Amino acid sequence: xxxxxxxASVRRTEDHRFITGKGQYVDDINRPGQSYxxxxxxxxxxxxxxxxxxxxxxxxxxxxxxxxxxxxAADKVGGLICGWLIHSKDGSPMKAGAHPALAQGKVRYxxxxxxxxxxxxxxEARDAAELVAVDYDVLAPCVDLAKAQANGQPQVxxxxxxxxxxxxxxxxxxxxxxxxxxxxxxxxxxxxxNRLIPNAMEPRAAIGEYDTGQGGFTLYTTSQNPHVAxxxxxxxxxxxxxxxxxxxxxDVGGGFGSKIFIYAEExxxxxxxxxxxxxxxxxxxxxxxFLSDAHGRDHVTTAELAMDADGxxxxxxxxxxxxxxxxLSTFASSVPTYLYAPLLxxxxxxxxxxxxxxxxxxxxxxxxxxxxxxxxxxxxxxxRLVEVAARQLGTDPAEFRxxxxxxxxxxxxxxxxxxxxxxxxxxMRKALEMADYANIGKRKAESAKQGKLRGxxxxxxxxxxxxxxxxxxxxxxxxxxxxxxxxxxxxxxxTVEVLTGSHSxxxxxxxxxAQLVSHRLGIPIEQISIxxxxxxxxxxxxxxYGSRSGAVGMSAISKAxxxxxxxxxxxxxxxxxxxxxxVDFTDGVFSGRGTNKSMAFGxxxxxxxxxxxxxxxxxxxxxxxxxxxxxxxxxxxSGVHIAEVEVDPETGVTRIDRWTAVDDFGILINPMxxxxxxxxxxxxxxxxxxxxxxxxxxxxxxxTASYMDYCMPRADDLPSFDVAMTTTACxxxxxxxxxxxxxxxxxxxxxLINAITDAIGHENLAMPATPQTVWRAVQKAPSxxxxx
Amino acid sequence: xxTVSMTVNGKTVTKTVDSRRLLVEFLREDLxxxxxxxxxxxxxxxxxxxxxxxxxxxxxxxxxxxxxxKTVTTIxxxxxxxxxxxxxxxxxxxxxxxxxxxxxxxIMASVDLVQRNGPGxxxxxxxxxxxxxxxxxxxxxxxxxxxxxxxAAMGSVRQAAE
Ligand code: FES
Ligand code: FES
Numbered sequence: 002x003x004x005x006x007x008x009a010s011v012r013r014t015e016d017h018r019f020i021t022g023k024g025q026y027v028d029d030i031n032r033p034g035q036s037y038x039x040x041x042x043x044x045x046x047x048x049x050x051x052x053x054x055x056x057x058x059x060x061x062x063x064x065x066x067x068x069x070x071x072x073x074a075a076d077k078v079g080g081l082i083c084g085w086l087i088h089s090k091d092g093s094p095m096k097a098g099a100h101p102a103l104a105q106g107k108v109r110y111x112x113x114x115x116x117x118x119x120x121x122x123x124x125e126a127r128d129a130a131e132l133v134a135v136d137y138d139v140l141a142p143c144v145d146l147a148k149a150q151a152n153g154q155p156q157v158x159x160x161x162x163x164x165x166x167x168x169x170x171x172x173x174x175x176x177x178x179x180x181x182x183x184x185x186x187x188x189x190x191x192x193x194x195n196r197l198i199p200n201a202m203e204p205r206a207a208i209g210e211y212d213t214g215q216g217g218f219t220l221y222t223t224s225q226n227p228h229v230a231x232x233x234x235x236x237x238x239x240x241x242x243x244x245x246x247x248x249x250x251x252d253v254g255g256g257f258g259s260k261i262f263i264y265a266e267e268x269x270x271x272x273x274x275x276x277x278x279x280x281x282x283x284x285x286x287x288x289x290x291f292l293s294d295a296h297g298r299d300h301v302t303t304a305e306l307a308m309d310a311d312g313x314x315x316x317x318x319x320x321x322x323x324x325x326x327x328x329l330s331t332f333a334s335s336v337p338t339y340l341y342a343p344l345l346x347x348x349x350x351x352x353x354x355x356x357x358x359x360x361x362x363x364x365x366x367x368x369x370x371x372x373x374x375x376x377x378x379x380x381x382x383x384x385r386l387v388e389v390a391a392r393q394l395g396t397d398p399a400e401f402r403x404x405x406x407x408x409x410x411x412x413x414x415x416x417x418x419x420x421x422x423x424x425x426x427x428x429m430r431k432a433l434e435m436a437d438y439a440n441i442g443k444r445k446a447e448s449a450k451q452g453k454l455r456g457x458x459x460x461x462x463x464x465x466x467x468x469x470x471x472x473x474x475x476x477x478x479x480x481x482x483x484x485x486x487x488x489x490x491x492x493x494x495x496t497v498e499v500l501t502g503s504h505s506x507x508x509x510x511x512x513x514x515a516q517l518v519s520h521r522l523g524i525p526i527e528q529i530s531i532x533x534x535x536x537x538x539x540x541x542x543x544x545x546y547g548s549r550s551g552a553v554g555m556s557a558i559s560k561a562x563x564x565x566x567x568x569x570x571x572x573x574x575x576x577x578x579x580x581x582x583x584v585d586f587t588d589g590v591f592s593g594r595g596t597n598k599s600m601a602f603g604x605x606x607x608x609x610x611x612x613x614x615x616x617x618x619x620x621x622x623x624x625x626x627x628x629x630x631x632x633x634x635x636x637x638x639s640g641v642h643i644a645e646v647e648v649d650p651e652t653g654v655t656r657i658d659r660w661t662a663v664d665d666f667g668i669l670i671n672p673m674x675x676x677x678x679x680x681x682x683x684x685x686x687x688x689x690x691x692x693x694x695x696x697x698x699x700x701x702x703x704x705t706a707s708y709m710d711y712c713m714p715r716a717d718d719l720p721s722f723d724v725a726m727t728t729t730a731c732x733x734x735x736x737x738x739x740x741x742x743x744x745x746x747x748x749x750x751x752x753l754i755n756a757i758t759d760a761i762g763h764e765n766l767a768m769p770a771t772p773q774t775v776w777r778a779v780q781k782a783p784s785x786x787x788x789x
Numbered sequence: 790x791x792t793v794s795m796t797v798n799g800k801t802v803t804k805t806v807d808s809r810r811l812l813v814e815f816l817r818e819d820l821x822x823x824x825x826x827x828x829x830x831x832x833x834x835x836x837x838x839x840x841x842x843x844x845x846x847x848x849x850x851x852x853x854x855x856x857x858x859k860t861v862t863t864i865x866x867x868x869x870x871x872x873x874x875x876x877x878x879x880x881x882x883x884x885x886x887x888x889x890x891x892x893x894x895x896i897m898a899s900v901d902l903v904q905r906n907g908p909g910x911x912x913x914x915x916x917x918x919x920x921x922x923x924x925x926x927x928x929x930x931x932x933x934x935x936x937x938x939x940x941a942a943m944g945s946v947r948q949a950a951e
Contacts, residue, residue, distance in 0.1 A: 012881055012882060012884070013881070013884065015889070016880070016881040016886060016889070017881070018889075019886055019889030019892050019893075020864075020873070020877040020880050020881055020886065020889075020892060020893075020896060021824070021864065021865065021867075021868060021873070021877065022822070022823070022824015022825070022863065022864035022865040022893050023824065023865075024824070024889050024890075025823075026823075026826075026890065028823075028827075029817075029823035031818075031821075124807070124809075200925055201888070201890075201925055202826075202828045202834065202836060202888065202890040202891050202923065202924065202925050202926075203826070203828070203888065203890040204827075204828070252888075252889065253888065254826075254888045254889065254890030255887070255888040255890060255925050255926055257925070286830045287828065287829040287830045287831065287834075288830055506888055507887035507888030507889070507926045508887070509887070673884050674884065676884075677884050677887060677926075677927060677930075677931060678887075680927060680928035680929075680930040680931065681887060681925075681926045681927050681928045682928075683928055684927075684928030684929065685925075685928075707829070707830070707831045707833075708829050708831050708833035708834060708923070709831050709833065713833075713923050713925070714928075714929075715919065715920045715923065715929075716915070716916040716917075716919035716920065716922075716929040716932065716933060717916040717917050717919070717920055719916075719928060719929055719930075721912070721930050721933065722928070722930055745928075
């Protein structure tokens with residue numbers, strides 16, 4: 002291992018600009034002649050738009066333009082798309098209503114986009130937006146997911162009767178029914194996976210710009226995948242042909258899924274830039290972020306686990322209603338289907354699984370991928386079921402899991418996945434030891450002496466990352482391929498630029514990707530630059546989400562590096578006059594085997610460009626190679642998290658006493674960065690389990706639309722985390738990487754709820770387990786009832 | 790409109806501003822010091838923390854005019870030339886940032902926290918005192934470590950100076 006190669010905790014090269022205030026986020030950019038956009042948003046969850054009167058607003062100082070859905074329609078700007086086609090169990094395609102960037106005819110959630118006001122200054126745009134008079138005919142909204150499909154409920158889109166977008170299923174129903182019929186024990190639970198609001202700290206922002214000279218558009222946007230944004234804005238929204246559309250996603254302040262999607266605001270800003278003949282900038286304030294960023298989770302599920310007399314799992318059955326909100330966001334349809342049900346086997350040998358999912362419209366903000374996207378929901382189902390089953394059977398939850406773990410690989414689950422590798426018991430053993438599980442009884446007794454309830458909870462999660470191969474995801478309905486691209490440009494002096502289709506918004510790619518190059522080419526990390534997030538510089542790529550950038554993005558770089566080394570070997574062979582097969586390349590030096598001839602990588606690069614020493618009809622001058630990498634399979638990171646809590650029965654306050662995480666992410670490039678990803682994921686998972694909840698009232702008003710009402714995890718809500726790794730290298734990509742970005746958020750909610758329910762002595766506990774919720778649950782606890 | 794003068798990162802600046810101009814807008818838009826960020830509209834997140842006369846404040850909640858004659862330090866003014874402030878160093882060394890958006894406010898708040906609580910500030914105090922700064926990326930684990938290390942380093946810098 003070199004100091005800056007694979008496996009080293011290299012300090013991040015991007016940090017200098019962030020700690021000195023020199024990051025360049027979209028809102029930090031001002032373009033010459035820039036104007037400001039403010040959106041007029043619906044205050045109603047469901048209403049007919051009778052009239053939009055802009056006459057007073059148009060006359061307000063500084064106003065440059067006011068546009069509505071009719072203006073977009075007149076310019077034939079296409080609506081926002083959902084890029085994954087799901088088919089219902091009867092074979093019919095999903096039933097989706099139109100999603101115009103500015104509402105037409107109807108508004109469907111509080112915050113829906115009615116009009117845009119563009120003015121010289123932000124203050125003027127805001128003032129004028131107040132003067133846009135909208136005449137609404139308010140309709141009854143459909144807000145409650147549990148009731149949305151009943152007859153007689155308000156219809157969100159005429160295209161989707163009973164608000165049902167699809168009624169999808171996966172697995173073998175007959176096999177599952179047969180297994181349940183034979184079961185000696187059945188555990189059944191009802192779960193709500195609470196709705197979350199992603200809340201990247203940087204609010205979404207966009208600047209649209211039109212160059213009349215070149216006839217080209219530029220969009221600066223807070224995006225996790227600028228290339229896909231360009232494709233969609235071009236091919237579906239019809240803004241401009243791709244060659245006339247440049248999309249730049251500079252420094253982006255966190256995404257967690259919410260910045261994957263192509264939203265109304267950037268679509269409108271780039272279109273309007275040509276209308277007003279000025280750059281148009283929009284930056285969300287936090288309230289707008291709460292109202293209009295795609296939300297996450299929001300499932301209602303009933304699930305059952307069938308076991309034989311020995312506590313071996315026979316089958317799993319789940320029925321889920323998934324709230325998709327008022328419109329289908331970019332990948333909304335895939336999250337509760339193919340990113341959810343295929344994970345219901347967890348780490349367990351389950352012979353039969355059947356899952357039904359109804360995707361449901363409601364008059365709430367669109368719901369789409371949020372850190373983990375479907376996989377946290379699946380893990381919550383499996384890990385709550387398994388924990389409750391163990392408790393009901395009177396078996397130790399760790400032992401119950403171990404008894405049912407998958408132990409041989411590859412393992413084909415009944416829900417379309419083939420797990421390639423793993424050692425689940427290794428992670429469990431290590432976690433048990435780190436958490437000092439052997440002495441939990443003593444600690445529980447000590448807490449009891451203090452009048453406190455101590456509990457411990459497990460979560461042995463599996464996730465599927467690096468969704469692939471493209472052909473397979475295409476057959477499941479994906480509208481895109483899920484490969485990644487890379488280009489490695491070696492400069493004549495031997496420095497290197499890597500252009501990647503991945504996008505970093507906190508993951509540290511500028512460091513980890515450079516580590517790979519340093520490792521392979523033997524050059525210092527300072528001589529390597531990672532370029533991403535600009536469609537004029539980087540060829541088509543697929544962006545960063547689903548923990549894919551290590552497994553897929555870096556594999557593309559690796560493939561390009563193979564080609565660079567192969568060509569440089571040829572050049573070196575000619576320069577050293579040594580046959581190619583006798584040229585070795587180690588630690589940045591090419592050498593002729595059995596000779597004293599050698600050339601440093603930089604010298605070979607120079608010779609590649611000078612092109613004096615080889616026949617250029619045989620070897621092209623230059624040293625630059627590209628690659629597109631499409632993985633063979635998903636990757637399957639896994640691990641065990643153990644939460645230990647102490648609940649104060651008098652107040653319902655839960656204190657997290659210790660958190661143990663043992664994860665298997667395959668080969669690590671930078672352990673420091675990986676651990677940071679785990680920490681952040683756990684914090685978001687704890688947030689879901691204890692603090693965060695998006696609440697709409699019966700009228701569809703979002704009650705939690707600020708940091709006063711939506712409880713973000715603060716430093717004093719969280720403990721420090723004990724994080725460790727086990728390693729089985731992933732066989733599905735050349736680097737052995739599995740991916741680590743979402744694991745914490747996937748594992749944590751089940752671990753924490755399992756711990757609190759262990760402490761209070763019964764299973765009936767909703768997320769978020771706030772002090773009030775826990776206190777009420779404690780009042781119902783059998784121990785309490787017995788004492789009374 | 791009104792005229793306001795203050796010292797920002799060691800330089801005196803005088804500008805005519807709308808009387809409703811917030812300090813954060815003044816810094817970001819009028820002075821183009823974009824290291825100070827805006828993460829919320831309710832004074833909760835701390836992305837906007839700067840120092841005014843040596844104390845941390847949320848610049849989204851102060852009017853530019855209220856800083857007449859005062860001394861303002863932003864993240865851009867924290868380092869001593871090319872030498873980073875010990876807290877900046879500590880954040881980098883301990884991987885206390887991911888997307889970097891909360892980071893300027895976090896660092897400015899941390900420096901103030903240490904100035905008030907001393908170089909030996911404990912984890913419990915650090916966590917409690919950070920309740921006005923939200924980070925969505927790091928889970929705070931490494932931020933807490935960095936602040937403790939930065940605090941110790943600030944202590945030894947001070948000792949060395951004395
Ligand atoms: S922007 Fe000042 S506290 Fe959030
Ligand atoms: S590093 Fe992203 S919000 Fe703190």
